[in-house]
Amino acid sequence: MRALIRAGLRDLTRRPIQSALVVLSLALGVAVVVAIDLANVSAQHGFELSAQSVAGAATHRVVGGPAGIPEAVYLQLRVGHGLRAAAPVVEGIAALPESNQRPVRVLGLDLFAEGPFRTDLEPLSAFRPEFAPFFSQPATAVITQQFSESLGLLPGDRLPVQTGDRLSTVNILGVLTGDTALGSTELLLMDIAGAQELLGMIGRLSRIDLILDPASAAELAAELPAGVRLESAGEQIEVANQLTAAFRTNLTALSLLALVVGSFLIYNTMTFSVLRRRPVLGTLRAIGSTGDQILRMVLIEAAVLALLGSAIGVGLGFVMARGAVGLVSQTIHDFYFLASVQDAPLSPGLAAKGVSLGLGAGLLAALAPAIEASRVRPVEVLRRSSSEAGVARRLLTLSASGVGLATVGAVGFQLSRRSLIGSFIAMLAILVGIALLAPLATRAVALAARAARRDPIIRIAAGSLPRHSSRTAPALAALTVALAVAVGVTLMIASFRSTVENWLSLTLRSDLYVGSPATTGTRPMASLSPDLEPRLAGIPGVKDVEAIRAVLVESEFGEIPLSAVDPRRVRDAELYRLAQGSAAEVWEQVRAGSVVVSESLASRNRVGSSIELSTDLGVKKFPVVGIFYDYSTDRGTVLMSRAVYLDYWNDPAISSLGLSAQAGVEPAELAERVRAALDGTGLEVRINSQVRAQALAIFDRTFAITAALRLLAVVVAFFGVLGALLALLLERSREFATLSALGLTPEGLRRLVFTESGLMGLTASLLAMPTGLILAVLLIEVIDARSFGWTIQLELHWLPFAQALIVGVGASLAAAIYPTARMKRLSLAQALTQE
């Protein structure tokens, strides 16, 4: 067996370019998986770390509505219930005007109550004179080491911060070292009174941390006043994980794509290798090797390539993760929550997972050629043409299997409605099933090419492709899969973007928007003073002011976003997917106390005819009278009249304002007037088109990583085509030499190789187009609805199809450059006498 393995491994080293291409393809596939895995884990880890460090040793927390809880509740717990392990916390987000409005967490603690929760805040002891200003001076903060390093801040510096419509300056008193739990996150730590002042929360708390045993917790929960509730400390992390689960699953699925494409290439190479070595394998059988030994030999060859590729892939993935972490955390930042993500740590578990995936994919892909090799009869002298004839005979079987697999995938897709992973597996089956039709498609393209032109070079090229299908089919299938995914994902993104653009034009009806710069993306963070509304209404040229309050409220489905909007403006009928009556009738009911919910909330939670929300007056049931389209967040949103909101929540603050200009007043001109009126508040005034552009910029940023992933899959497929062409060239050197002997010029030979390669690209592109369209429909109609609950209108555009054609044919032609350059070195005399 050792001799067999040695022979097999030497064969790999004798084909260094082909072996290197497989290793590289697989390395890229594994790298993408590892990078996305690392990015997901880092983002999750970053959030958990900051959530845990902010929570300290608390087991439970008392929380309230959007405006927080009255300080009196704390007194009641401490004195009334005799809870000693209780600490008040004020928490909020501030923006840093001098650092491009970067958001930072502000944490206000009562250090005298923190003893049971944080033992590592000893340096801030009130008994140390240098920290006396922390307690005695307003707007004084201690920053964490990570924050200090990332902004270059030192004790004594003054840091301008924006909270809501207030611009303040915070004095930096000291730096918390990294060895404290809080030190590894980015935050401004303040005394609770200072934080209340900074965040505009005088007399109110964000939460009260508690250490409770389960029995006391149950008892306390039952006794809390209306509008206040008890939750476990781990709940927040769990909710965050649930929130981002669909997003992470989608990324992971897409990251596996490059590995799938890479597996096709392993299959390609091992099939080449087995077919080329049939006489050698036959001889080995004749001299006593068993079929099992041959099987093991081929699998060991594949395992060596896969292990090498996986090891390189893990290292490459670690490097790529640096870019991916930024993109993933930015999206989580934009859509979900603020998490300080640190550099991705490559754990042995993650590395092992990458290697196992690469090795598994490699062995699985090599299994079929290995079995074929083990069945070679002793003293096999069949030429490859016989095998090719066999492949041609198997064309129908292969195509039927493809149709069968795609059908199974389609049925599986229908059955796996609620399972995201099941949906992806079914989609993969459909994709691979269609990819199995590549040899049939090659035959069709070849027939068309032969009929279309009388040029002998085109005819030779067209004739050679289907007859070399055992060489070209896997590379073609890989290219088809990569191009189909590129078409499908591009169509999905383009359709999604167009749907969002349409939705933005229906939603953004005001001429100007005023808001806090800290309110980025979809996180409701800022609280603006309610007196802004009359102030702005008084500015000459302002026709109308609409106040919007966006908050997170507790519901029967957990914490959900709620938007309280001006009841005067009736929403467009086009915004509703389902409505009880006309748009005007729906809005009349909203004014009267009903709500409408976004489709993602409705589909995720199967919202019925009413929804229960925790108000400051206790849990209330609100009738649901419509489902509206909303793409701002996949968490879903409840929309209600602000007048109704103010009846149930003691929260007069506003989050943003929409202003309409009087007829004849230019929005840009009005924006200048509003900016002048708001001078010193730090608030941002943006005209409609700027808001729309910012929303679309966030959209594009969200899909940046998707674009990178689909490009990588095409790169891997390119290596496949290159490998296939190199192997073909090597094997057909006698044929090329014969053609040369018969008078084909060197340019003619080059044209032949480029034509063959171009036809491969054309076949893959043509097959990828309908496949991509099917994929787009599946992604849009089901995956997006299943993952995020959004309806997206499919928009057919010629560009992704043209791109597939250009990329498919272009990549194939580019792959032919090196093989044709190598042909110059072909010794005609030698090649002609090869057996």
Add this chain to the structure above:
Amino acid sequence: MAPLVKLEHLTKTYQEAGQTRVVLNDLSAEIERGSITVVRGRSGSGKSTLLNLIAGLDDPSSGDIRIAGELVTQMNTRRRAIFRRQHIGFVFQFFNLIPTLTVLENVRLPAELAGRPVPEASEFAHRLLREVGLDDRHSDFPDRLSGGEQQRVAIARALIETPVLVLADEPTGNLDRSAGEAALSLMRSMMREREVTVLLATHSHRIAASADIRLTLVDGQLVPDVGPPD
């Protein structure tokens, strides 16, 4: 009558394991127009090298080759390819049919490469296939044919462009005795009929016996072959 092929001080050397091996050594010879010339020699004596040099598939280390008065050794690769297409036909030991083309397509390939209209090329190819007895197999691919049949197709292909010279390198080397003799007899009669000059390389005395001119390659030089028939 001027010779068709003129070899002038032809030398071909190879570098093998750091040693220079002289295969053809200042060889000069002429091959008469319309003759069937056989070059015999042991395996590795340089027969194939000589044919490859005449065909312009390889470059001599020194010396010149003229065919029909044209200096082949001074032509670039492209010009040589066109020259081969117009003037030279080939019959190889391993037939070298293009596996992805049918019998008919293989035969008419040189005509198509020369830019002839396909109907015209097909008609001539059918005629040649009838002559070699394989017209009924014209739509088969080469892998469906026996070795002898493949070589008959190769003979038809070699004649499609009515060459002045046919180079045949061990044309029976991959055939059994009866198939080899049949192929050789067919080739001989077709070439004589068309007055095509044939240069045939073989190691067999028996094949050499039927030639007009018999030469042997010994120590890089062509000398008259006087060996007994085998």
